Amino acid sequence: MQIDVLLFASYADAAGAASVRVAVSDDACVADVVQAVRTAAPAVRLPARPLVAVNHRYAGADVRVAPADEVALIPPVAGG
Amino acid sequence: MQIDVLLFASYADAAGAASVRVAVSDDACVADVVQAVRTAAPAVRLPARPLVAVNHRYAGADVRVAPADEVALIPPVAGG
């Protein structure tokens, strides 16, 4: 399946885009998506264990991903 | 010397007045003034060691009092 992974802030700047499309197997989990982004957009230079949100919730590495899910890579937050 | 001791809140209500005049010796200290108020205005029912201010500062029992000083008995405060 193909997943459009949302990028923000420094990640979006590094990629030059607000999202990156990756192809992963149909039984892919968050960790697989992260690995695919590393390959598709190496300029983003993700940390070892980047924060990922699936459908607006932080999601662990082993959470399964479906085509309809909204997946986002979350740079270290800095609100307030 | 004579001292007009200011009263507030429940003390003033109990005395029916905003101050009470007491006569004390010229070398009187805060404790002597308190004792004189107990006698002059027994209705006030002061606690064992009431708070006293001399010239707008909390003053200990042994602080000397002069005729020009502003002496006040401070009921337990309840601001805020």
Place this chain on the structure above:
Amino acid sequence: MRTALVGTRIDVAAIAADVASPTNGALSLFVGTVRDSNDGRPVDGIEYNAYAPMAEREMAAIAREAADRFGSEHIVIEHRTGYLALGEASVAIAVAHPRRANAMDATRWIIEALKQRVPIWKLEHYTDGTRQWVVHWQGHGGVQGQGHGGVQGAGNDGDEGREGAAHA
């Protein structure tokens, strides 16, 4: 740094603006307001009575001590006097500081100091027509000779263990 006893409505936005400064990233405010009940008794309003010159002196001293302890001169304290209706602000404290922890710590320290030291009293007016001076819990009958009062307790915001004779 500014402290005041005021006879008219406290303007929280104005106080916030007073302490605001582009050198600070954090602004902490505390506002005490008149509650509609106390110890289960329905309250109509509260009359705040101050020994004004001493209250002003103590408020200024508290602001000065807070500035020294927490490292900011951007402090405003206002305390209202007179009769306040339900919901009206009796006290407002604002502290601006470069660091949020200090701003919040200073605000808390100030309200606790104010409730212990500033000679202000409140006469609660109940809906049944009676009135009573609010007396906070004290471990003993006042503390003479300690520099300032050892009066303990809270305020209109969460007072506990009150006593005091009915007033009228």
Place this chain on the structure above:
Amino acid sequence: MRTALVGTRIDVAAIAADVASPTNGALSLFVGTVRDSNDGRPVDGIEYNAYAPMAEREMAAIAREAADRFGSEHIVIEHRTGYLALGEASVAIAVAHPRRANAMDATRWIIEALKQRVPIWKLEHYTDGTRQWVVHWQGHGGVQGQGHGGVQGAGNDGDEGREGAAHA
């Protein structure tokens, strides 16, 4: 209880009025504002960028958790997005509670949670024309699989140990 990402100026007085209630005697507010310098670099302004739907979800979750932990539904959180000039409010938190300690504890808990969890980023614009994404200190490279981010650090109000590549 109300939480919002807002594109226009935060009105502190309106937020205070939102949480005010005669059942509460204590109102605690925290406001974060844009500082004129950071790590010694003069700042012109800060651009706040949010992952809006998730930021709104996290803010609402934080308010809900704070209400449960501290026992008051009278909570408002607003966070601004877009470009903010010096001194402008980026975030405002208001909590009203019958007890002042709870109001202040809740306010503090909320700002710390917000800074750890809400997906908002800031691009600092310096007076020399450069810009940089603010990155708070992290003990390690993000925490995956903990339910929410283990991101640590502070905010515009007292940030320390920042890193981040120059942006433009």
